[in-house]
Amino acid sequence: MLVASGLIVLGLVVLVVGGDLLVRGASGIASLLGISPLVIGLTVVAFGTSAPELAVSLSASSGDAAEIAVGNVLGSNIFNVLFILGISALVTPLSVASQLIRLEVPFMVGVAILLWVLGMNGHLGHVEGSLLFGTLMIYIVWSIWQSRRESKKVVEEYEEEFDNPPKSIWDALLQLVWIVLGLIGLAYGSQWLVDGAVMIARKLNMSELLIGLTIVAVGTSLPEVVASVMASIKGERDIAVGNVVGSNLFNMMCVLGLTAIVVPEGVPVPQTAIWQEFPVMIAVCAICLPIFFTGGRIERWEGAMLFGYYILYTTYLVLGAIESPYAPMLGKAMLFGLVPLTILILTVSVLNSLRSTPDLPSEEAPEEATAD
Template identity: 45%
Template sequence: MMTWLLLGLGLVLLVAGADTLVKGAARLAGAFGIPSLVIGLTVVAFGTSAPELAVSVKAAYAGQAELAIANVVGSNIFNVLFILGVSAVIVPLVISKQLIRQDVPIMVAASFLCVWMVQDGQLSRFEAAVLFAGLISYTVFLFRQGKQQGADGGDDEVEALLKEPHPMWQNVLFVVGGLALLVLGARLLVDSAVALATAWGVNEAVIGLTIVAAGTSLPEVVTSIVATIRGERDIAVGNVVGSNIFNILCVLGLSGLVSPVPLLAGAQMAALDIPVMLAVALLCVPFFFAGAILNRIEGALFLAAYVAYTWYLVALTLKLDYLPQLQDYIVYGLIPVIGVYVVLSLLNDFRQRRKQVAS
């Protein structure tokens, strides 16, 4: 019970630390004359992934090299299947053209790169440096694109945050306090996850793919669902896609750079979990492209896929008797259903576009 309480406390501290750090850093940047657009593209946009960064860096530095990758892979799967699934079930999500043409392909490319790099079972420091260089290039690209958009590219939420009067010392205190909460929360969460894995006799990666991944994605859950309820349905999708890109390029990159040994991807993770992460990213392409809307049926399919993946992961870890039947259900049931739905959706979208051109 104490382990679960410490794990819960760690999650609370991570979420509170990320929020506090973002507010303090954004106001400090504004005080130094940095435009709200740049703040929105860097500090705020990446702030929701601060828990994943803190946990993976702590795990890597402490020698739990497999937990560092598992956290990122599990978070990316959770973000798409669970967060977008729940959000789309609440209200169908609008997919912007920029997401379809730019951000989703970048997410897929980053996922492909991750799969290619860890096919030997590890992520070396050089490969981590390549990922982190990709983050810098991506951020510079977003900044230049935002400047070209001009005033229309501004972030209303950031501007509202900067208008709140706060003295400099308070902003510095927010940054320092936010970092301290993140460090403490990450330590509690990683230590609790390792303790649970030891008590249950399972691999640390399994805890990282499930409990830790879902917990560190809480800021994305809150941001996306609140944006959906408010009617900002494109923000809900953009938040998830941007977070997934950041997780691969920054969280994995920085974790690999600080780790004293290469980050590990065990046989199961390399053969199952990382390919699932790539498959989930690829699934976004037809679902987002068809009609530029993620409807309730597609949201339900996302949720069903997440439940099936998590259930299979638990059954595989615990070696449950019905594992072969569950695998047959997924391979011969759920996956074909999703495949048929994708084909029908694309055909229907093609017919609609032909009608529009004809008219």
């Protein structure tokens, strides 16, 4: 058990460092090539922070721990929304002003539903993986096109995150070194993390799916935690939200899509995940819709609600793993009590927001009024 714990800790540390180096290098290269900072924030950085999930899923699927791949993605997406957005909003209310993010959120819900449908047969093969990865390519092209329509103010907000772009060939070479070192760190860190997690799962008779949903999901989401919380502390408006939404999209379309393409046997989808974790992930993604559209910000009370949901969900998973008699009780309480209450609260919040929103003739009205 001590060796397994050591492997997990070492793997997590190397994954976080490797992910950070990859994000730095990729962002620097993208900036050097003249790619919009907005696109860098929502695609390159989101992909970089999702790289640990990709490394772990590929490593797990190519070995004898394939269920960890699915659990890792589902658990990471649930963790990203409930824990990371919850904590970030508790630090300071998060603005959701960019139209790009407003369009991405419904797209995230749609991709989650598509992934669920594709996995209904208990397997993600090369065809399903190609469909997911092809959708990712379309999404990237669309993001680049859409970013050209963003207002100057929104673009400037993202430029603040990348204030030291490379300016010479030597700077570019340094970015490539960061990328290579990051990829090496991800390769070794993911293998150590998977090995340690599998050892613990077998010693405790826990399923690989549960390990993927908890330990591995939290560990591989640490880069997203750092990126979003730091953006929240620094007061960056859409960075924290964009990183989470972008990472969720990459987890579903790239991590599972590419894994299903690369691994010869594809990715098996456990029945438990189909009827429990997939609906939870879709619900968690869907809960963003009314929260993001009420007042254009995530308030502290909404952040506390999200964070509380993650604690309850994790508690339910742990109680179920140890076969506690309280697990079914907690599950029914959340399904028949918490879910209807949440729907009621968000419905009232949306209605109040719609009532209090003034009818403006154009988007320029608030600025003109302020100028006067």
